[in-house]
Amino acid sequence: MVDIATRVWNHKWKIDPIVRSLIDTDFYKLLMCQSIFRNKPETTVVFSLINRSTKVRLADLIDEGELREQLDHVRSLSLTRGESTWLRGNTFYGKRQMFRPDFMEWFEGLRLPAYHLEKRDGQFELTFEGRWPEVMLWEIPALSVLMELRSRAVLHDMGRFEIQVLYARAMTRLWEKIERLRGVEGLRIADFGTRRRHGFLWQDWCVQAMQEGLGAKFIGTSNCLIAKNRDVEAIGTNAHELPMVYSALADTDDELRQAPYKVLADWHEEHDGNLRIMLPDTYGTEGFLKNAPDWLAGWTGIRIDSGDPAKGAETAIRWWQERGEDPREKLVIFSDGLDVEKIEELYARFNGRVKVSFGWGTMLTNDFRGLVADDALAPFSLVCKALSANGRPTVKLSDNPAKAMGPPEEVERYKRVFGVGQQEVLEVVV
């Protein structure tokens, strides 16, 4: 029996929108947005899409008109009443009213600002300029739109059953991973795959499969819309953009040296418990920990997002011990380049020595490697980053020079200020 209303409803759409909600974004974007809205509301920033996988020529694959339609659709979105009610009324990290009334009022009136789009050398130059709390909300929708338009482009010429079998293969692959993870006693793992997902519906499927397959081992998703729809926890804390922008705003080297701690001081005022998770790698984990103020050792945990994750965790453990903290009480969240083997390995090594949890991204929501000809659906490394703040360039070093960003002379200055020496180059897969 055909559901006529559904078919007619679907026909009405000029496009099939990829992003259909302002909360189809990562939870930490909203936490950070609130923090920025409070502490740095007037900062002007430029965010830009950067495709680190230059072999994937997005502008050859994706029609510019379609991309504009999708981006324009994102700009037409505003927070729905149900979404607002959920953000205002839901308990996040055990806390009611995580989002303050003044922030919610602002968010309810928000439309995303204009974008600037050009084609160059087979890539799209997509930039967003304006006030930080508004512009920063473009990051995830921009990535989602590009990622999914690329998937659609590849799927366009496939047959109906070929497509069904493609998803059958991807489902089977993910389920085999879940079956393996089921064997890891005491595992705690979350979906961090919004930004690099194959598509929205696929991420939604992955989350549901994790719910059924892992039960209590699956602790939630970074995606607010999916968390709301599937009634799971929204997960996330903060990201590199805070120290990057705070640092760019610093007037002196001394201010620069303190900027990453200023970020966490502001965060400390707003949040406690499991939201006090530091991200130490923006300008090198070693130096960050060595120079950290004592109060930071009292924080709940650390997120390891670049470099050799085992090395990062060992560094953190030593640091806690030096500061008189018991590492067994501390939480280490691994979130970089994870797949099942790495998760098993890290869990086996660190469980018991610290509390361990995982934010599983690309290889959860976009493992289509080898499933179509020319590996045309393999995940690739697309990011959307703050390039400048109040006209000054941002810099990121991280624990892997392959992930470094910024003008070379500024990178050198930051290395000097933060005392970053030789770093090991690791391949950035995704």
Added chain:
Amino acid sequence: MVDIATRVWNHKWKIDPIVRSLIDTDFYKLLMCQSIFRNKPETTVVFSLINRSTKVRLADLIDEGELREQLDHVRSLSLTRGESTWLRGNTFYGKRQMFRPDFMEWFEGLRLPAYHLEKRDGQFELTFEGRWPEVMLWEIPALSVLMELRSRAVLHDMGRFEIQVLYARAMTRLWEKIERLRGVEGLRIADFGTRRRHGFLWQDWCVQAMQEGLGAKFIGTSNCLIAKNRDVEAIGTNAHELPMVYSALADTDDELRQAPYKVLADWHEEHDGNLRIMLPDTYGTEGFLKNAPDWLAGWTGIRIDSGDPAKGAETAIRWWQERGEDPREKLVIFSDGLDVEKIEELYARFNGRVKVSFGWGTMLTNDFRGLVADDALAPFSLVCKALSANGRPTVKLSDNPAKAMGPPEEVERYKRVFGVGQQEVLEVVV
């Protein structure tokens, strides 16, 4: 958007019926039924379900009440107008009005006769007794019901995503087979998997996947309902039940010796072209061909359904050569225990020497081997056969003694009459 009407419609069903149409059956059953209706309408037969895989304890898995509900539902079915129109008006094997008006009139009034069901030793004893043209139509629905109830029993305690991944795995497996078969230049293959299918919807999926994946290499399905719905050819000729019942009715050894040829003489009168396919193995292929009347060498082809298929085909080729026929003009249909490797192997060996085609059954529509715990969905060997005709037992020898049927003393008499010597025992997988 929920389609209320569909949901309410689904709620109305007391059961989810497995067989929903009298033409959800193999095409050759209808051809044979018409032949029986014409030549032996008053013969009384007993058909019985036989589970050769005694390890699969069907009566422990399947609730007797559910089985009765399904069988009762089958008895409530009658030919719909659309089905009747299709049978009367469609072209089968290039011929219009394949089904004669007197047969169609009878068929339109038909309801399947009563069944007799008992449980014994973990198995169901399911028998059907009555006039041959009516009872014989129980074969496929009875098998479909048992096969699918067994699948449902195994699936009953699985989670939603576990089930989805199960089908994802089965789809992936079939698609990989199809991709391999796509490489076989000039292949002609049909779905013969109704009787041993995992379930109706799964067979329907398999047929559609073959349509898309193999294009013109896929020549049709034995299932009339799916042929009608998916607009593909209905495929099939005749089966062992004709020689088995004709033979049981023979009064003397001499009549017995002639019975298999009498079957084909009746068939010869009714059909020509690609429907003149002999099935030589009921009482041993060697003897059957040696003693065959000359007019049989003029038939279009042969179906190899037991024993070593390559040996059977070589025997047929020699026989045609001895009778002055050109084997390259003859059709050899392989239909026993096929899977991709065997299909490739037989095709490579015989293509060009004869015309080759394949009737692919169990490993097309029920390859769930290894996909659930304890291999509980592995296909198994269930048949529904004529046990007796007008009170006399039937016998089948075939080219594999593991497939022999009938009372031992009758089996010995048949072996003597048909001159069957030593036979090689081959494992019956499905």
